Amino acid sequence: QVELVESGGDSVQTGGSLKLSCAAINYATEKKYCMGWFRQAPGKERERVASIAADGGTDYLDSVRGRFTVSQDNTKTRLDLQMNNIRLEDAATYYCALSRLPSIILGRGCRNWSGRDLTTWGQGTQVAVSS
DSSP: OOEEEEEOOOEEETTOOEEEEEEEETOOSOOOEEEEEEEEOTTSOOEEEEEEOTTSOEEEOTTTBTTEEEEEOTTSOEEEEEEOSOOGGGOEEEEEEEEEEEGGGSOGGGTTOOOSSSEEEOOOEEEEEEO
């Protein structure tokens, strides 16, 4: 059973930076799946922020493109999200996720990954933003 453990959530001021990390424990199978970051703010739907496919292709939520960068280490068991120029609207609980469908099915950069099903989740890490 794969376990996803996030870290790095914190309080930050607008314009600041933060790096979230996720360790995929017991992820020993063929690394052909999507990994990514989703977030959910109170009263809002969960949304995919950034994702990375098995071939290294990435996809981003429009509002974070150019500010956030998702990356994996060579073993594909560590996923990072570098967040720069943070805005008030970035405040949310951020979840690391691993798809249970091969990334080749979910489109370039896993753009078709909704997270509604066939997804393994971490426990979440909180990002608070103040002006």
